[in-house]
Amino acid sequence: MRHIISILLENEPGALSRVVGLFSQRNYNIESLTVAPTEDRTLSRLTITTVGDDRKIEQITKHLNKLIDVVKLVDLTEGAHIERELMLIKVKATGAQRDEVKRTADIFRGQIVDVTNTIYSIQLVGTSEKLDGFLAAISGTTVLEVARTGVSGISRGEKVLSV
Amino acid sequence: MTAQRSMKVEQLSGGEMLIRALHDEGVEMIYGYPGGAVLHIYDAIFNQDKVEHILVRHEQAATHAADGYARATGKPGVVLVTSGPGATNAVTGIATAFMDSIPMIVISGQVDSSLIGSDGFQETDMVGISRPIVKHSFMVQNPEDIPMVVKKAFHIATTGRPGPVVIDIPKDVTDPNKKFKYHYPESVKLRSYSVPGKGHTGQIKKAVEILLAAKRPVIYTGGGVVQGNGSELLRELARKLDFPVTNTLMGLGAYPATDRQFLGMLGMHGTYEANMAMHFSDVVLGIGVRFDDRVTNAVSKFCPGAKILHVDIDPASISKTVPADVPIVGSVTCVLEEMLELIKLSETRVDKKSIDLWWSQIDGWREKDSLKVTPADNDIIKPQQVIQSLYEITKGEAYVSSDVGQHQMFAAQYYKFDEPRRWINSGGLGTMGFGFPAAMGVQLAFPDAVSVCVTGEGSFQMNLQELATCLQYQLPIKIVCLNNQALGMVKQWQDMQYGGRYSHSTYAESLPDFVKLAEAYGHVGIRIEKLSELNSKLAEAFALKDRLVFIDVMVDPMEHVYPMAIKGGAMKDMYLSKTERT
Ligand SMILES: Cc1ncc(C[n+]2csc(CCOP(=O)(O)OP(=O)(O)O)c2C)c(N)n1
Numbered sequence: 001m002r003h004i005i006s007i008l009l010e011n012e013p014g015a016l017s018r019v020v021g022l023f024s025q026r027n028y029n030i031e032s033l034t035v036a037p038t039e040d041r042t043l044s045r046l047t048i049t050t051v052g053d054d055r056k057i058e059q060i061t062k063h064l065n066k067l068i069d070v071v072k073l074v075d076l077t078e079g080a081h082i083e084r085e086l087m088l089i090k091v092k093a094t095g096a097q098r099d100e101v102k103r104t105a106d107i108f109r110g111q112i113v114d115v116t117n118t119i120y121s122i123q124l125v126g127t128s129e130k131l132d133g134f135l136a137a138i139s140g141t142t143v144l145e146v147a148r149t150g151v152s153g154i155s156r157g158e159k160v161l162s163v
Numbered sequence: 164m165t166a167q168r169s170m171k172v173e174q175l176s177g178g179e180m181l182i183r184a185l186h187d188e189g190v191e192m193i194y195g196y197p198g199g200a201v202l203h204i205y206d207a208i209f210n211q212d213k214v215e216h217i218l219v220r221h222e223q224a225a226t227h228a229a230d231g232y233a234r235a236t237g238k239p240g241v242v243l244v245t246s247g248p249g250a251t252n253a254v255t256g257i258a259t260a261f262m263d264s265i266p267m268i269v270i271s272g273q274v275d276s277s278l279i280g281s282d283g284f285q286e287t288d289m290v291g292i293s294r295p296i297v298k299h300s301f302m303v304q305n306p307e308d309i310p311m312v313v314k315k316a317f318h319i320a321t322t323g324r325p326g327p328v329v330i331d332i333p334k335d336v337t338d339p340n341k342k343f344k345y346h347y348p349e350s351v352k353l354r355s356y357s358v359p360g361k362g363h364t365g366q367i368k369k370a371v372e373i374l375l376a377a378k379r380p381v382i383y384t385g386g387g388v389v390q391g392n393g394s395e396l397l398r399e400l401a402r403k404l405d406f407p408v409t410n411t412l413m414g415l416g417a418y419p420a421t422d423r424q425f426l427g428m429l430g431m432h433g434t435y436e437a438n439m440a441m442h443f444s445d446v447v448l449g450i451g452v453r454f455d456d457r458v459t460n461a462v463s464k465f466c467p468g469a470k471i472l473h474v475d476i477d478p479a480s481i482s483k484t485v486p487a488d489v490p491i492v493g494s495v496t497c498v499l500e501e502m503l504e505l506i507k508l509s510e511t512r513v514d515k516k517s518i519d520l521w522w523s524q525i526d527g528w529r530e531k532d533s534l535k536v537t538p539a540d541n542d543i544i545k546p547q548q549v550i551q552s553l554y555e556i557t558k559g560e561a562y563v564s565s566d567v568g569q570h571q572m573f574a575a576q577y578y579k580f581d582e583p584r585r586w587i588n589s590g591g592l593g594t595m596g597f598g599f600p601a602a603m604g605v606q607l608a609f610p611d612a613v614s615v616c617v618t619g620e621g622s623f624q625m626n627l628q629e630l631a632t633c634l635q636y637q638l639p640i641k642i643v644c645l646n647n648q649a650l651g652m653v654k655q656w657q658d659m660q661y662g663g664r665y666s667h668s669t670y671a672e673s674l675p676d677f678v679k680l681a682e683a684y685g686h687v688g689i690r691i692e693k694l695s696e697l698n699s700k701l702a703e704a705f706a707l708k709d710r711l712v713f714i715d716v717m718v719d720p721m722e723h724v725y726p727m728a729i730k731g732g733a734m735k736d737m738y739l740s741k742t743e744r745t
């Protein structure tokens with residue numbers, strides 16, 4: 001099963017490499033990873049999506065917790081949560097395709113953020129599934145470039161991840 | 164005194180602060196080797212006499228010596244090496260300590276901060292290289308940070324599940340011309356690091372109930388009981404319950420080997436009775452163990468009828484390979500104390516009838532005498548006989564460090580350790596070359612103790628340069644070399660699995676004369692070739708109390724280590740000799 005693990009990490013040099021190193025060292029896979037400082041500048045927030053059975057995920061979270069730089073972590077997929085990913089996608093927009101792409105982007109609530117005579121650059125936010133859905137929907141179009149941020153997420157309701 | 168000291172603010176350079184901080188942390192001895200990046204630090208060492216520096220002849224030996232010191236004393240070992248090749252030479256020793264959870268601080272020099280990343284002379288990314296084999300690491304950015312970094316490093320290395328910590332220090336940070344206020348912190352707090360203490364009482368209760376209802380229990384303990392100083396409590400618990408005890412290779416000595424309740428070592432080369440008892444048990448109490456593949460054999464066939472109670476300080480060790488029915492995270496002393504208390508308070512008593520029945524079954528297995536030694540003809544020495552003789556001559560009281568191979572297993576099987584921290588070996592990483600420098604660390608920690616290194620002619624050649632260190636510091640180590648003229652353990656596997664094709668495991672024609680080698684380094688060398696002279700010559704060597712003696716014992720080169728687990732089987736599946744299996 002796919003899991004989203006959110007981590008508060010000391011904002012120290014080398015901290016990120018310890019997390020990433022742990023995954024390669026123990027043969028866990030990383031599907032996506034996002035990282036940026038939080039409102040507290042001494043902390044970064046990291047979101048990792050990974051796939052594994054319960055036993056594997058338990059090992060991953062235990063080993064992450066052992067890293068001295070990991071202050072706190074939560075497996076968001078254990079409870080109700082919100083996940084979002086941002087995608088920037090550059091497509092060929094000529095002839096009949098031009099309208100078709102625009103229409104599909106609207107349906108998916110995407111925004112066209114850059115335009116030339118032949119090209120649309122579209123920004124889309126949503127779950128990874130939704131972004132995949134959009135890519136499937138425009139599969140008849142020539143896609144020139146895709147940049148995805150990877151998943152970021154928080155728990156629903158009162159629950160917070162903080163120190 | 165303390166108040167006075169804190170009033171007077173000292174001005175120290177980074178290099179001076181480092182050595183001062185080590186002293187304030189209680190460090191008496193460090194093991195190292197100088198080089199460009201650490202010269203400021205070495206100058207600071209020169210100008211003081213509180214911290215003694217031991218000059219080894221290879222950085223790997225510095226780490227193993229510090230490791231041996233740590234295993235024997237329970238205190239962290241400290242290493243100082245230069246950047247680049249000094250640091251990379253230390254890597255094997257760091258990995259060795261990491262695998263066996265040994266507290267160690269490795270201070271490595273680094274090029275000037277301004278040169279980092281420029282492929283400067285003797286630059287290597289030590290924090291990066293060591294990342295997977297350390298508990299934590301630091302790169303010191305400012306001289307003022309040194310006291311706090313040292314404090315944190317020792318705290319992390321010695322608490323919880325111990326392990327090595329690297330402190331990488333750029334040369335400019337130790338500049339003797341830049342002085343700073345020195346203050347060593349009393350305590351340290353790390354928001355992201357907490358040390359497990361007491362276990363979960365509910366879980367411990369559950370475990371005690373299961374133990375008291377057990378009919379065929381085994382207590383299986385490992386390095387965690389040695390490291391966590393839980394040996395006394397383990398003895399109390401085992402005796403109270405009258406349960407059989409087995410120790411892992413890392414755990415030998417935690418329970419007295421000469422005790423009636425001891426089944427011997429378990430696992431790949433464990434005794435018949437220990438492995439049989441594990442397999443047929445109904446309750447396994449694992450303490451400070453990690454259900455390593457060298458113990459369990461095929462996990463799917465492991466102890467099919469047993470409930471698993473697992474006590475460990477590291478939550479990640481629990482249910483890693485074998486799922487625990489009752490996981491207990493906590494320090495071994497806290498958990499065992501609470502268990503003993505609960506047993507005392509409990510209305511229930513051990514099921515004595517079942518336990519007696521269990522013991523009679525175990526005694527039946529014991530009759531197999533799986534460690535029986537059949538003497539050879541023609542006065543040929545069997546390697547096992549050497550360890551038996553060593554045990555007699557040292558009255559079982561020596562510190563025995565070993566290398567890796569058949570000789571290691573023979574030492575583990577035949578030297579009966581009654582106390583913890585006496586058996587010093589690289590169990591997890593299996594590092595050849597570990598034993599001799601580790602024996603130096605032991606001897607330096609306990610100058611009056613008998614420090615023995617049981618080695619093979621293969622392993623010894625991986626760190627023999629330390630003969631010079633032993634001369635310099637007058638370390639009267641006794642090196643007992645089980646010379647089978649081959650990489651015996653490799654050869655054994657080739658006998659058993661590769662039709663006796665000895666691919667690169669023999670070299671009899673090119674072995675050095677170890678007696679002359681010892682003499683060349685200013686030590687004593689003795690060769691023993693006949694069984695009839697084994698005891699007398701060995702005794703002669705140990706009578707030379709002030710000298711290092713290299714005892715080159717020519718042993719039967721065809722001997723195998725038995726019992727040996729049958730790969731892919733359960734714990735009950737063992738070869739018992741070249742011709743017999745279970
Ligand atoms: C550094 C290192 N290299 C290789 C090995 C693999 N290995 C394990 S035992 C062994 C043979 C050791 O020979 P020796 O020291 O003579 O001991 P013996 O088995 O003959 O008693 C080897 C090569 C190892 N454990 N460590």
Ligand SMILES: [Mg+2]
Binds near residue numbers: 648
């Ligand atoms: Mg050999």
